[in-house]
Amino acid sequence: MRPTEILFPTDFSPASEAAGRIARAMALEAGARLHVLHVVPPVTDPSTFSERLAHAAQALAEGLRVETALRTGLAGRTIVDYAREKGIGLVVLGTHGRTGWSHAILGSVAETVVRLAPCPILTVPAGSLEPAGAATPAATAAPTPPRPCLVCGKPSDELICEPCRAHIRAEAMDQKREAERPGRRGMPV
């Protein structure tokens, strides 16, 4: 049972960059094809990510057969579907290591994949060291032009800028607190 197809789903974060280096090392040693997959959230235009994906794949490609794929959907499910469809033998996945509140709100793609994938999964925590033997020649991050934040429209390094994210988080927490408030909810005061 040697995997001939290795899947590396990426969200272009530093966490997945560490996973990418390990996926590359595994693929090199196994002589496997490396699939680099990025999943775009449902309402987003996927074409804006194709360049970043190509860049990310190129950084890992030396001496390997690499296949890139850009899919639209919910990340966890889409990754699992892709693994089924392509007969993937190993998924190498970065984890952000969120626990507690941020985990409950943001959820975990890794968890979904580990639960549902048909094959073994190697999870790589953020900040994991790169393998000594088979380092990538230049695993530099793709140049990220500041794009407009999805919420406020100001230029931001991330999809949603930090102030907006804090705002959303606070709102979600307020809502949850309201929903879980004991007593006569919904009764006229």
Added chain:
Amino acid sequence: MAAPRSYRRIVVGLDGSAHSRRAAAFVARLRPPRGGRVTCVRVVEPVRLPSMPLVPGPMRAQIAAQAAAMERGRRAVARRQVDWAAALLAKAGWRARGVLRTGLPLRELLAAVRAERADVLVVGARGAGAVTHFLLGSVAEAALKRSPVEVLVVK
């Protein structure tokens, strides 16, 4: 498939389940790197007795003796499991040994990872817990979140 050169020290978590045996078998199929070392860890949960303030002394002693016998039995089974896994891995060319630890499974497993300064922790997707978890065992799930090193979940 060869193990990447960086994976010299591996910890495999065993719990007697079919998935954990598959985890050991998965590592056995990797070609060991030079100096590749695997530690098979099996955590035995201690038999906990309720407090028995009103139970007469002799009966208490009997209960305690039964608990001790139960724990010896568990340890014997656990020992056989780690020895089986260690033998399997040794046959594949790894330097393998089995370790028994007593305590909470996740905590002891992570303690073993640190003690061995392991590069990767290998676990089965589902364990032998009393509550059958849907698709992913509680220890595997918690290991994903807490482990300082890479975690390989084998199905």
